[in-house]
Amino acid sequence: MITMSMVDGDQMLLDGLTAWLSATPDVRLLSTARTVPELLGSGVERADVVILDLLLADRSDPIANVRTLVAAGHRVLVVSVVPSATMAMQVVRAGASGYLTKDHNLAALVSAVREVASGEIARSPEATSGRSSDRGVDRPLLSPQERAVLLAYASGMTLAAAARSTGVQPGTAKNYLERVKEKYRRAGRPAYTKIDLATRAREDGLLR
Structure with missing residues (x-):
């Protein structure tokens, strides 16, 4: 049984994932939180994998969030709406075990959780293929x-x-x-x- 926790403010995603996991015998959701301190202070047992949204409502730094969770002994899978090769590289360097964009379905998310739980690195195809390495994707256009x-x-x-x-x-x-x-x-x-x-x-x- 793989256990996981989720730090994300997207209630629709949380509800959808909870429903999906009800039919997934090998993965169980232990807890959810809206911030990293909320998760770490919840007293819930440590999950095998923490799914961490890149941009949280508390405007906390994504890299600091990854480092905090990793320092607490968690394996971290970062999820984001942003197909950024640069950010994928940065979160992995900070200790995350994967980066997945939210345009994937829940089956892909659970598959990535299994990869991370087994000690592998999970990334979106956009981040690994180099298609998003074109700086136009993650480099903002400034006047x-x-x-x-x-x-x-x-x-x-x-x-x-x-x-x-x-x-x-x-x-x-x-x-x-x-x-x-x-x-x-x-x-x-x-x-x-x-x-x-x-x-x-x-x-x-x-x-x-």
């Missing part, structure tokens, strides 16, 4: 103004200095940065802090 403010700010300038260097008001520069953060979030590569933005800019070859 010239957004890119200019991002580069100035991520290079170490304050918000005010970045605004001056790009010829805009601080409030406008802040709006540009919020747009940049949202675009990265939608691409499955969240950037909440200045350090995050600098990391994303370096990953995309915008900063050395």
Whole structure:
């Protein structure tokens, strides 16, 4: 019997998975949670596999979530709506045992759980075939103004200095940065802090 827990805010997915598993004799869902701390603090026995949504409602960092669960002794299968080869690589490097996009059906999800439980790495075909390695999939399209403010700010300038260097008001520069953060979030590569933005800019070859 393979046991699993799920950290995801998608109630439809949770309900569908629960119904599916009722007819799956070798896999059992132990618990569900909306955040990693909620799961770890639940007191439920440790499952063989934890299914972790990439982007949770608490806006927690996906890589930190993976590392926290792995450090607690869990095998982690990350699921996401984002077919990102870059993110798949990053979560696996952080210790996850798999990355699966949510356009797959529940049978594929359960199959991936079995792979992870057996000690293998499970990935979506999009992530392994290289089709999504085209940076257009997971590299957000930034406007010239957004890119200019991002580069100035991520290079170490304050918000005010970045605004001056790009010829805009601080409030406008802040709006540009919020747009940049949202675009990265939608691409499955969240950037909440200045350090995050600098990391994303370096990953995309915008900063050395």
